[in-house]
Amino acid sequence: MLADTVPIYPLYALLFVATGLSDAEVSALFAIWSTVAVVAEVPFGAFADRFSRKWSVVAAGVCQAAGYALWTVLPGFTGFAVGFVLWGVGGAMSSGALEALLHDGLAAVGARSHFGVVIGRVTAVGLLAQIPAALLATVLFDAGGFALAGWVSVGTCLAAALVATRLPETPRPEPESYLATLRSGLSETARTPDVRLAVLVVAMLAAIDAFEEYFPLVAHDWRVPVALVPLATLSIPLAGAAGAALGGVVRLPPGVLLGGAAVLLAVAGFVGHPAGLAGVAVFYGAYRLVWVTAEARLQERITGDARATVTSVAGLGSEVLSFAVYAAWVYGGVVAVSVLVLVPALFLRRALGRARSASVGQLGGPSG
Known part of the structure; x- marks a missing residue:
């Protein structure tokens, strides 16, 4: 909850514009952020496996805080760019490390089968944090502008x-060298068919x-007045949670x-009515349910010690594949995105099947 209750989230694009950045400069900042995320994802997953998953999560929060502090102290393209680099590194440090830390912690106390339940709750809380973050952003901006919102974000x-x-x-066990750990994670992803397919599906879903x-x-686009957009879309993250x-x-x-949810999303896109946001909310709730299930099944299939590295490969794939979502939106809006959602739906039965008995009770059976 603390990691996602960051009031600068709803405001940072406005901060960039208010500072005088052009559209091209704002786009360049997002490109820097995405590039760092792609480049750093797997190396920092291996770092967590080799050294410490817990301290990777801790360092991720510190990196993000440093990035927001830099935005607040040195507003301008250079300060924003370095802040995005720090944020990207922080995201890469926690991606994979948190899932691995949670899975192995539960396994150590004989509660491996609860991973799906717990990671689902963690994801839900992260989504619900958008609500206090938005409320804080409104209050803090009125009281002290971008600077106050920035410093509170550093604090959270x-x-x-x-x-x-x-x-x-x-x-x-005594860890191998960093390069050996990296090779181990990449090797398990590439050579184990069940792991490879699960990584691909989790990447597509993410x-x-x-x-x-x-x-x-x-x-x-569906004719909701601008003033009502925040309220009208509030049901979507709630459904996702x-x-x-x-x-x-x-x-x-x-x-x-997921296939049914994609069809519902397509129908809502064709209709283009404000009431269709209810369909988007249902889609998002179903999508998040499936994503958590797939993440749990991936963790179940990883058998080596480089768990965070393998999970980070899925994170890297999601960063790359997200460009397909951007392209789908540009060329066909909601309907095109719904068609894209059908792709992972076709692989899910094979990717999530044949679960080990330890997780059957929590994840809905071998073909779940």
Whole structure:
């Protein structure tokens, strides 16, 4: 909750414009952010496996806090660019490390089968944090402008890092060298068919979340007044949180569920009515449920010690595949995105099948 209750999130694009940056400069900043995320994802996953997953999560919060502090102290293209580099590095440090830390911690106390339930709750809380973040952004901006929102964001990230120091880390065998750890994770991803397919599907599902950036535009295109857009789209993250929370317990075929949600999204796109936002919310809830289920099944299939590295490969894939979502939006809007959602739906039964018995009870059976 602390890691995602960051009031600068709803404001940073406005901060860039208010500072005098051009559209080209803002786009360049986003390009820098994406590039760092792609380049750093797997190397920092291996770093977490080789050294410490817990301290990778802690360092991620510190890096983000440093980035926002830089934005606040040195507003301008250079300060924003370095801040995005720090944010990208922080995201890469926590991606994979958090899932691996949680999975091995549960396995150490004989609760491996609860991973789907717990990661679903973690995801749900992250989505629900958008609500206090938006409220804080409004209040803080009125009281002290971008600077106050920036410093409070620094504080929430540091608080999250402080809490992360209290997470238990399961002792592991004496680690290999960094390069050996990196090779081990990449090798398991490439050579183990079940892991490779699960990584691909998780990457495709994670990439779909890029559609979230367009929810306000969807509402605007469907004739929702600008002043009502935040309220009209509030149900979408709430539905996503509900779906994520159910991801480890609901016994429904994920391929059918995601396919049906994609069809509903397409219908809403064809109609183009404000009421269609309810369909978007249902889609997003179902999508988050499936994503959590797929993430849990991926963690179940990883058998080596380079768990964070393998998970980071999926994160890298999602960063690359998200460009397909951007392209789909440009060429066909909501309907094109719904067609794209059908692609991972076709692979889900094979990718998530043949679960080990340890997870059957939580993830809905061998064909779940």
